Amino acid sequence: MKKIKLNLGKRNYSILIGNRILKNLPGCIKKLNIGRDALIITNPKIKKIAGAKLENSLKKGGISYRFECVPDSEKSKSQRIAFKLIDKVSKYAKGKRVFIIALGGGVIGDLSGFIASVYKRGIPYIQIPTTLLGQIDSSIGGKVAIDLDCGKNLVGAFYQPSLVLCDISLLKSLPKKQLRAGLAEAVKYGIIKDKLLFSYIEKNYSNILNLNNQNLEHIINKCAAIKAKIVSLDEKEKKGIRTILNYGHTIGHAIETAGRFKAYTHGEAIALGMLAAQRIAGKLKIFTNQKEEKRITDILANIGLPSKIKGLKLNSIIKAQSFDKKFIHGKNRFVLPKAIGRVIIKEGIPLKIIQKSVESLRE
Ligand SMILES: NC(=O)c1ccc[n+]([C@@H]2O[C@H](COP(=O)([O-])OP(=O)(O)OC[C@H]3O[C@@H](n4cnc5c(N)ncnc54)[C@H](O)[C@@H]3O)[C@@H](O)[C@H]2O)c1
Ligand SMILES: [Zn+2]
Structure with missing residues (x-):
């Protein structure tokens, strides 16, 4: 233990x-x-x-x-x-x-x-x-x-x-769908903080989905340790440290809400939210490494997470996003990838860029 x-x-x-x-x-x-x-x-x-x-x-x-x-x-x-x-x-x-x-x-x-x-x-x-x-x-x-x-x-x-x-x-x-949803958050930890964890998931996702004890224990230990460290440094999200855990969640929560919590599981919505954040970061020239971009897209697809938003209107997603707690002083706030293992926080992203990024994921 x-x-x-x-x-x-x-x-x-x-x-x-x-x-x-x-x-x-x-x-x-x-x-x-x-x-x-x-x-x-x-x-x-x-x-x-x-x-x-x-x-x-x-x-x-x-x-x-x-x-x-x-x-x-x-x-x-x-x-x-x-x-x-x-x-x-x-x-x-x-x-x-x-x-x-x-x-x-x-x-x-x-x-x-x-x-x-x-x-x-x-x-x-x-x-x-x-x-x-x-x-x-x-x-x-x-x-x-x-x-x-x-x-x-x-x-x-x-x-x-x-x-x-x-x-x-x-x-x-646990049904596979729920394991996939959990793995979406594990990928999140890899992207925000730990490129070795990201590579580990790339190599072992199939064993994890087949409930291999050793692989499961490894990622649970790694992710829990990252979360514990971040929370201990910024319990109440006042210092901008804990904020990075929200990677993928700004648009992810909006997708969950727009889908009335039925269209997507939390993890599936977060996978889509991470893809949206990646596209926003691409448009802002913050994330330009195409190889890494493909690795993220591939791992989410290999796990079996959705890569397209189906059946939801752009407006309902954008409206739900405006209620997000990450909105401060009337400005939106996004966690965006710079590289696998590193993210930055950016405020006041133009609505047009958000709309275009979300729209490009809609089927
Ligand atoms: N507090 C936080 O920091 C934090 C972080 C991430 C997510 N969340 C919240 O967590 C919720 C999503 O959690 P979730 O993905 O665990 O969903 P969930 O709690 O709805 O569980 C998913 C499904 O799995 C079933 N289930 C649970 N354990 C099972 C088991 N051992 N075997 C078979 N079925 C089982 C549940 O009954 C449910 O149908 C959202 O409300 C989200 O906002 C909170
Ligand atoms: Zn989450």
Whole structure:
């Protein structure tokens, strides 16, 4: 088992990565001293797949628990569901010192973390991510949120978990489409920070998609370590360091929103967002290396991620983009590639260039 420390002073926590490590959970809970009553937030599908394993582990460790299921959809990151759950937490919490366990992908993680952040001005929570995207990205770093109709993650907080436990064995049931979506974020880490990781994915993407434990563990370790380092340097995205994690997300989120969270998974939309950013960088002569441009396009295509935006209107994407949180002082803000392993932040990109870049990806 590998342990990555996220250094945030009083809010330090560990990210544990390994195969079949759920059994270690009760020991960690005891050490953390966060209570002995867990409210587990998940969805019916994940409960069926991983619920019994988690239950066994908690029972053996003498931790009491209760499951609360929400529908399996981005729509669960909504005001209605969040407040219904908060009500459930408060009922369960009577006479107890309750903490939350998020058992699921990014949707469950973001929603559970949001609830933990607001209930009684904050109770502890543990992330047990069950998607590749969750294990390499969304469970780490404390960005928790729910969505509004006009845009994603618009109501939220920075609220760090007490522990992130990534059990690779939980990924075995994950559909290929979801593995591909997770790999899109892994490619993102390669482009923003680590060209060796990028080459590793180029060589091993097929093994990763076939759930080879060693390859999976390697990329989860690498990506989690990059995210932990970036978050420890700029927890609240105030110094422009954490901003690079948004690579591909400005247009990516707009595509997700325009597709009403049904047309594309988060990872697929981010793959398209990265291609859009690459085209913007090309038009601005920031990214001119054609060989590297082809390597990025090829790896995304080889993984099986979309390379064209289908069925969405240009206007609806541009409109959704204008609600992006990365808009500051009326100026848009993009993370753009300079080379594989290096990105820059650029503000005030002319709308025409954005429109042309997105349009060139539309089918
Ligand atoms: N907080 C952050 O820093 C951050 C970062 C990236 C993404 N996100 C958010 O994460 C969400 C996307 O997360 P996601 O891609 O994990 O999607 P998701 O949570 O919707 O999960 C994808 C699908 O996989 C299913 N699933 C989960 N685990 C499974 C398993 N082990 N076996 C079989 N099926 C399983 C889910 O039920 C769901 O149908 C978005 O809401 C996005 O905004 C947050
Ligand atoms: Zn993302």
